[in-house]
Amino acid sequence: MPKLNELQVGQPVPGRAYTPTNVSLFLYNAAIWNPHRIHYDEAYTTGVEQHPGVVIDGPLQGDWLAQVVTNWLGEDGALIEFEYSNRKASYLGQTLVSGGEIESVDPASGRVQLKLFVTDEAGDVTSPGSAVVRLD
Amino acid sequence: MTLLTPEIKSWIGQSEPPTTVEVSRRDIIKYAIATEQVRQAYLDGDEAPPMFAFGLFRPLVPLDALGPDGLAPMGPMPDLPLKRIMAGGTRMTIHRPICPGQTLVGTRSFADIFEKEGKQGHLIFLVNELRVTTEAGEPVMEEMQTRIAR
Numbered sequence: 165m166p167k168l169n170e171l172q173v174g175q176p177v178p179g180r181a182y183t184p185t186n187v188s189l190f191l192y193n194a195a196i197w198n199p200h201r202i203h204y205d206e207a208y209t210t211g212v213e214q215h216p217g218v219v220i221d222g223p224l225q226g227d228w229l230a231q232v233v234t235n236w237l238g239e240d241g242a243l244i245e246f247e248y249s250n251r252k253a254s255y256l257g258q259t260l261v262s263g264g265e266i267e268s269v270d271p272a273s274g275r276v277q278l279k280l281f282v283t284d285e286a287g288d289v290t291s292p293g294s295a296v297v298r299l300d
Numbered sequence: 301m302t303l304l305t306p307e308i309k310s311w312i313g314q315s316e317p318p319t320t321v322e323v324s325r326r327d328i329i330k331y332a333i334a335t336e337q338v339r340q341a342y343l344d345g346d347e348a349p350p351m352f353a354f355g356l357f358r359p360l361v362p363l364d365a366l367g368p369d370g371l372a373p374m375g376p377m378p379d380l381p382l383k384r385i386m387a388g389g390t391r392m393t394i395h396r397p398i399c400p401g402q403t404l405v406g407t408r409s410f411a412d413i414f415e416k417e418g419k420q421g422h423l424i425f426l427v428n429e430l431r432v433t434t435e436a437g438e439p440v441m442e443e444m445q446t447r448i449a450r
Contacts, residue, residue: 182336188334188336191330191333191334192334192335194330194334195327195330195331195333195334195335195355196331196354196355196358197355197358197360198355198358199366199370199371199372200369200370200371200385201369201370202369202386205370208369212369213369213384214384219386221387222386222387222388222389223351223354223387223390224335226351226354226387226389226390227335227349227351227354228335230349230350230351231335231336231337231338231349233350234339234342234349234350235338235339239341242394242397243350243394244393244394244395245392245393245394246350246390246391246392246394247389247390247391247392248389248390249388249389249446250386250387250388250389253386291389293389
């Protein structure tokens with residue numbers, strides 16, 4: 165559990181690696197009811213939409229960013245603001261790594277701002293984001 | 301060069317009628333498994349992960365209403381000169397957690413459209429606003445979702 169008086173700007177917030185598979189992408193898109201063919205139909209995705217492979221959903225990477233926050237927070241705080249941008253596409257077969265760091269701490273309000281990122285194997289940030297949490 | 305005609309821009313501000321959904325524990329658990337959550341409250345479906353709402357209000361339309369790319373029209377949307385759609389990101393404010401048994405009301409509107417020149421050519425950014433409340437009208441979340449057409 166993060167303690168407000170122990171937090172320091174620049175302190176890393178742990179993330180983790182994800183390697184989506186055909187099965188996990190199928191289940192994710194089924195769970196959100198997303199029939200977009202770029203997430204399961206390889207011939208269509210490479211032929212018609214001219215991607216190099218099946219596309220890893222941008223909002224799935226958004227969820228991984230949210231997990232950085234909620235796993236760090238545990239039960240003792242709330243995520244109140246959250247944003248991300250999908251800047252670089254990622255494709256099935258890639259391993260992506262989430263992470264974050266503390267950007268600012270306001271002891272008076274208990275508000276902490278986090279910088280978030282998903283990076284690919286080339287080291288590029290595919291989805292930068294940020295969050296504001298309130299620690300109880 | 302602009303691809304955004306006055307007719308396309310005239311869609312800004314249009315809203316869909318509100319959609320009412322019942323939040324099911326089973327749907328939360330499916331989402332939690334597929335997104336590889338580790339928090340037990342999510343895996344047990346006691347509470348939904350913050351991004352669960354992204355799927356909750358996606359349109360349910362008959363198969364013959366899906367486009368050639370598989371997508372259903374999401375919210376009010378003009379016909380665009382660029383057809384290949386990708387996710388662009390989101391910005392959300394969260395007021396209370398989503399839990400099983402809740403009945404939620406979502407309203408989607410076409411908030412903005414603008415264009416940029418990207419590395420791979422012209423891009424159109426579509427911004428949808430999604431406002432979610434409880435049945436009683438208490439705020440649950442507001443979200444600005446961006447999609448990119450290229």
